[in-house]
Amino acid sequence: MMFDDLHNPDHRRSSESERRRGARFDDQSRVLSDREVPLGQRDGMAPALHGWLDGELPEAAVRKGDLARHAEMWRRINREASQLRHLRTPNGVEDRIMAAVPQTVPQAITPWYQREFVVTPAVAVSAGTVLVAVGASLATLVVTLVR
Amino acid sequence: MNTTVPVESLDQDSTDQAIIQRVLAGERDAFRLLITKYSDPLYRHALCMTGSPDVAEDILQLSFIKAYQHLAEVRGRFDAWVFRIVANGCKDWLKNIRRSHLSYEEDDQPSTYATPEEDLDRTELRTDLERALGTLPASLREAFVMKHVEGRSYEEMADLLGTTVGALKMRVHRAREALQALLEEKYA
Numbered sequence: 001m002m003f004d005d006l007h008n009p010d011h012r013r014s015s016e017s018e019r020r021r022g023a024r025f026d027d028q029s030r031v032l033s034d035r036e037v038p039l040g041q042r043d044g045m046a047p048a049l050h051g052w053l054d055g056e057l058p059e060a061a062v063r064k065g066d067l068a069r070h071a072e073m074w075r076r077i078n079r080e081a082s083q084l085r086h087l088r089t090p091n092g093v094e095d096r097i098m099a100a101v102p103q104t105v106p107q108a109i110t111p112w113y114q115r116e117f118v119v120t121p122a123v124a125v126s127a128g129t130v131l132v133a134v135g136a137s138l139a140t141l142v143v144t145l146v147r
Numbered sequence: 148m149n150t151t152v153p154v155e156s157l158d159q160d161s162t163d164q165a166i167i168q169r170v171l172a173g174e175r176d177a178f179r180l181l182i183t184k185y186s187d188p189l190y191r192h193a194l195c196m197t198g199s200p201d202v203a204e205d206i207l208q209l210s211f212i213k214a215y216q217h218l219a220e221v222r223g224r225f226d227a228w229v230f231r232i233v234a235n236g237c238k239d240w241l242k243n244i245r246r247s248h249l250s251y252e253e254d255d256q257p258s259t260y261a262t263p264e265e266d267l268d269r270t271e272l273r274t275d276l277e278r279a280l281g282t283l284p285a286s287l288r289e290a291f292v293m294k295h296v297e298g299r300s301y302e303e304m305a306d307l308l309g310t311t312v313g314a315l316k317m318r319v320h321r322a323r324e325a326l327q328a329l330l331e332e333k334y335a
Contacts, residue, residue: 073335080273081295089190108219
């Protein structure tokens with residue numbers, strides 16, 4: 001009699017990897033919105049790989065098995081990425097920016113509550129008069145209402 | 148986090164401040180010095196974030212115009228301040244393009260990356276990498292680009308983005324995991 005070996009690690013691995021592959025293609029076909037977390041990372045990445053890429057671990061830490069395969073991929077990615085580091089601004093962009101910059105001298109725009117307020121004698125007298133007038137009006141109004 | 152400011156950074160900052168003072172005193176052409184000094188790294192950042200040289204140029208131009216208009220309000224390092232303007236410009240562009248349901252890959256993913264020579268240099272891996280980067284959320288893409296393309300340290304990134312080293316490490320790790328999941332079948 002034959003039984004399916006449900007505990008066969010190879011069997012389990014292959015069906016799981018197929019499921020992952022399917023999920024990965026689903027993920028690839030759409031662009032994530034800004035707040036979403038990409039889901040194509042179920043199997044994650046070995047911490048040693050992150051450590052090596054962050055410069056915290058030596059290369060020897062990623063020389064074995066699967067790690068070596070992934071490390072090689074990241075080496076290639078880093079090579080490509082570092083080539084982009086030499087890109088320069090195309091000619092003429094600087095001139096275009098300077099032509100578009102306003103001709104006026106930039107001025108600080110300070111909100112009214114942060115602006116300096118100078119109190120001259122005339123301003124003080126005017127403010128005092130206004131306050132007294134407002135106070136008198138309010139007092140008159142209150143007295144009238146009470147009666 | 149290391150809080151000591153390197154001497155070169157202080158020198159650079161005082162030079163930038165001197166240029167800013169000249170511009171504010173009416174010497175408009177002095178602003179070109181700041182453009183020349185910072186346009187390359189800012190352009191690279193915009194290009195890697197948007198994937199389009201035309202869009203990157205537009206973002207760079209708008210950012211420098213904005214920087215000029217608000218130059219009197221610069222407190223602290225000019226390079227960090229202008230970097231944040233560009234970074235926000237890139238994130239706004241990504242947000243808008245996604246909101247308008249335009250396909251990033253079809254519409255703005257360039258067939259050329261600036262120059263014809265660059266086209267010849269372009270490898271399959273780079274094309275796939277750019278496409279995979281295009282699927283990442285803006286914050287993860289930003290962290291990955293700053294770390295792997297621009298080669299910045301986590302401390303420098305935290306300084307520029309005004310966040311913590313831990314949060315940025317997390318973003319870079321998540322970006323790597325997503326990219327590895329997308330690329331490993333073909334390249335690992």
